[in-house]
Amino acid sequence: MPPISRKRATADLVVVANRLPVDRVVGDDGETTWRRSPGGLVSALEPVMRANSGAWIGWPGDTGDVPEPFVDEGLTLVPVALSEREVAEFYEGFSNGTLWPLYHDLVAKPAFHREWWDAYVKVNQRFADAAARFAAKDATVWVQDYQLQLVPTMLRELRPDLRIGFYLHIPFPPAELFSQLPWRRQILEGLLGADLVGFQLTGAAQNFVRLVRQRVGHKTHRDSVYLPDGRVVLAKAFPISIDTEGFEELARSESVGARAKEIRDDLGNPRQVFLGIDRLDYTKGIYARLRAFSELIAEGRLTLEDVVFVQVATPSRERVDQYRILRDEIDRLVGRVNGDLGRIGRPAISYLHSSFPREEMAALYRAADVMVVTPFRDGMNLVAKEYVACRYDDDGALVLSEFAGAANELRQAYLVNPYDIDGMKAQMMEAFAANGRDLTRRMRAMRRTVAENDVSRWASSFLDQLSGTQPTHSKSTRPPKES
């Protein structure tokens, strides 16, 4: 893969994200190739980046030497290196051991370690330096997610000419929780380097503005923060979505249809197939949902002729303790449920701890009568939207946690509180027993929502809003009197 020259390396739209949208694959001959990698952010941004021929700055996902920037399938990729220790302290530590649980309502206990914070600062600076080198004059830079919250201000210091946007894919917690963070002020100030800070939901944007007022002392009014130097930072909601058309097209393809049938055959053609697809993460509520389902079987409200639960858990953050513990807990639960309730050739839960190509995901969505998405807290949850996009016959039921961002839009789902096992059981039974007309009415409405609000609309509404923000050199705006 030829490296690209410095001149061609300047980009008008630069995405800065923790991960590059590809994984490095080293063949038997030692040759390096790159393969698309799964994950919410990649699924969401790839179509937009290709359409805009921008540059993407990110970590390749391992600690090997990083190559020079290169072009892969029309996408300019700029790899940023992380050492073994930085992966442990910046990525597994501060990002996934501190911020992830803190921002997800303390579903797990966050750990606070000063050396993790130091690594977070150092790595954020490296991403900011790369963006500063790569962006053309007056370019737009779009920084992604919780791993890089200091980049906006670091980048603004290096390149005041840039228009900078930031988008948070996960929830932004209320002041009462966020205030536990020893470095709360630095994080808020880091984000304020952006012209536009985007969130999944309005409530998250409001949490941010309130914290800025309380903890940093800036004047605010509704969705605007007024900085002493005259700059105005906007904080708004932009609910993310999926490539709806792409998913539907895939679901309609003959091969996916055939594969969906094969999956049902392999499962022994039960009356209904329940499905869960998640990264193996403690925020996703996998354990609670499988427990609810197994109780329905144990109580005889569902039988093994009626149903099977297919749970796909994509391996994730496997070196972080809490994730190892969760994996063991789910292994044990599935083993116990199948041991107690299953019969030869008829397990209650068909559990797959692996990741699959997109085609297989679409076939699973096609094969499932009831999709069960029960996170304790989730920024959006794209799986719920993907399921809806694949149900082109307007059938199938979605059981959805009210604590997923997606519940804001997919109001016709069977909404559940994942902390309430009995409530979940009741909704799963409702979904199982629903009549065709009711399912069609619900699915049609949800399909309209995801068709109208797809990922390209999400990206363009963010970028349009960003390009309409006040130019950074103009210092004329003053806060309204009453705030």
Ligand code: GDG
């Ligand atoms: C974060 C936020 C927010 C999963 N397994 C495989 C696979 N996937 C794809 C799914 C979906 C994506 O990964 C997962 O997205 P989610 O939204 O469900 O969850 P997170 O990974 O936690 O994403 C979340 C999202 O960012 C976007 O802003 O919605 O709230 O937590 O697209 O299809 N894809 C393939 N094989 C797999 O095995 N090909």
